[in-house]
Amino acid sequence: MRSLALGLALLLIGGAVSAEQFKPAKSSAQPPAASQAAKKTATKKATTKKSAPKGPPAKMLFGVVAAPAPLKARAIGSYSKGCLAGGVSLPINGPDWQVMRLSRNRNWGTPQLLDYLERLASDAKARDGWPGLLVGDMAQPRGGPMITGHTSHQIGLDADIWLTPMPDRILTPQEREDITAVSMLKDPFAVDPAVFTTLQVKLIRRAASYPQVARIFVHPAIKKALCEQAGKNRAWLAKVRPWWGHFYHFHIRLKCPAGMEGCANQKPPSGDDGCGKELSNWYKTLQKAEIWAATQPVTPSAKPPPKKKQLTLNDLPKECTTVLNAGGGAPVIAEDGTVPAALELPESKDAGPPAPRLDAAALEALKAELSGKPKPTTASASAAASGSVPLPDRKPH
Numbered sequence: 329m330r331s332l333a334l335g336l337a338l339l340l341i342g343g344a345v346s347a348e349q350f351k352p353a354k355s356s357a358q359p360p361a362a363s364q365a366a367k368k369t370a371t372k373k374a375t376t377k378k379s380a381p382k383g384p385p386a387k388m389l390f391g392v393v394a395a396p397a398p399l400k401a402r403a404i405g406s407y408s409k410g411c412l413a414g415g416v417s418l419p420i421n422g423p424d425w426q427v428m429r430l431s432r433n434r435n436w437g438t439p440q441l442l443d444y445l446e447r448l449a450s451d452a453k454a455r456d457g458w459p460g461l462l463v464g465d466m467a468q469p470r471g472g473p474m475i476t477g478h479t480s481h482q483i484g485l486d487a488d489i490w491l492t493p494m495p496d497r498i499l500t501p502q503e504r505e506d507i508t509a510v511s512m513l514k515d516p517f518a519v520d521p522a523v524f525t526t527l528q529v530k531l532i533r534r535a536a537s538y539p540q541v542a543r544i545f546v547h548p549a550i551k552k553a554l555c556e557q558a559g560k561n562r563a564w565l566a567k568v569r570p571w572w573g574h575f576y577h578f579h580i581r582l583k584c585p586a587g588m589e590g591c592a593n594q595k596p597p598s599g600d601d602g603c604g605k606e607l608s609n610w611y612k613t614l615q616k617a618e619i620w621a622a623t624q625p626v627t628p629s630a631k632p633p634p635k636k637k638q639l640t641l642n643d644l645p646k647e648c649t650t651v652l653n654a655g656g657g658a659p660v661i662a663e664d665g666t667v668p669a670a671l672e673l674p675e676s677k678d679a680g681p682p683a684p685r686l687d688a689a690a691l692e693a694l695k696a697e698l699s700g701k702p703k704p705t706t707a708s709a710s711a712a713a714s715g716s717v718p719l720p721d722r723k724p725h
């Protein structure tokens with residue numbers, strides 16, 4: 329619940345915002361200027377309004393709505409700035425999938441996302457020997473920004489799938505909260521061949537093979553392994569994009585379904601397989617990030633994290649206000665601008681382990697390599713990582 333605390337802190341720093349400012353219909357209402365004093369107050373208020381956020385962060389609103397908007401199913405806006413009308417939920421148990429972290433209530437999506445996942449689960453089992461999908465976060469019932477974990481997943485076209493094979497039994501709800509996904513990495517730069525096998529390669533290739541898929545996100549080390557193991561047929565690799573954090577799950581993003589008005593596609597990835605310059609650039613960034621991470625204190629300092637822009641309802645497409653309010657679904661906003669229900673959300677355990685870190689010797693070797701000096705002979709940069717120091721999951725997707 330790091331982000332919840334952060335969100336609340338920012339909300340408090342940002343100042344109290346009245347419920348009236350949140351409701352678009354009332355936002356233009358001016359208090360009657362009965363006296364000079366009242367006029368002064370009104371002017372002061374109007375000035376303050378300009379810089380103050382317009383209503384609570386949208387994630388506080390969308391993050392607490394438990395049911396879908398009773399409207400025609402539509403993905404509205406873009407993956408990182410939008411919402412979901414008429415969302416449908418993936419059954420928590422299918423013939424070849426199980427939904428994890430049920431307490432999060434994030435197994436929602438467009439009907440097209442559900443169709444896709446059911447097809448992928450069935451094809452991967454029948455044709456690739458993958459025993460079944462463990463499904464991570466999809467979208468919230470009405471999509472929108474989330475209090476924890478993602479910047480995208482807002483319009484019901486994104487889904488996280490664990491790279492851990494499904495066990496051969498139905499997991500209990502408690503197990504679905506407690507089980508941690510298996511990291512595919514042996515160190516920050518390479519997969520562990522003992523866990524990342526041809527089964528995972530086939531699963532990701534299968535997931536990318538359908539025309540409705542826009543992109544798939546994996547950790548750069550996984551992309552590297554896929555590049556090495558793809559063989560001659562490489563077209564699918566163009567859709568598989570490196571991104572931070574995706575070392576125990578991969579992220580599937582569908583294109584906007586044909587004819588779905590108001591759904592904003594991303595520019596398609598270039599036709600290149602991404603195994604050349606793009607990947608080597610990612611590796612340079614990864615190396616720098618490792619060195620940066622090593623300079624960070626192991627225990628989080630009391631210093632507040634850098635301020636991140638919070639999306640408010642006004643930043644989302646207008647129709648998202650309709651989606652939030654449909655069927656009387658909008659949560660109560662307190663006088664001070666907070667959303668009380670957001671404070672009562674249950675905590676849930678991170679789905680995966682912390683990212684592995686280099687040990688001291690490997691770190692020194694890497695620094696030497698980057699500075700162009702000869703490597704120390706005691707260890708190489710690719711030597712075993714300790715894996716014991718947690719690295720924050722930077723830039724979640």
Ligand SMILES: [Zn+2]
Pocket residue numbers: 478481486487488578579580725
């Ligand atoms: Zn994701």
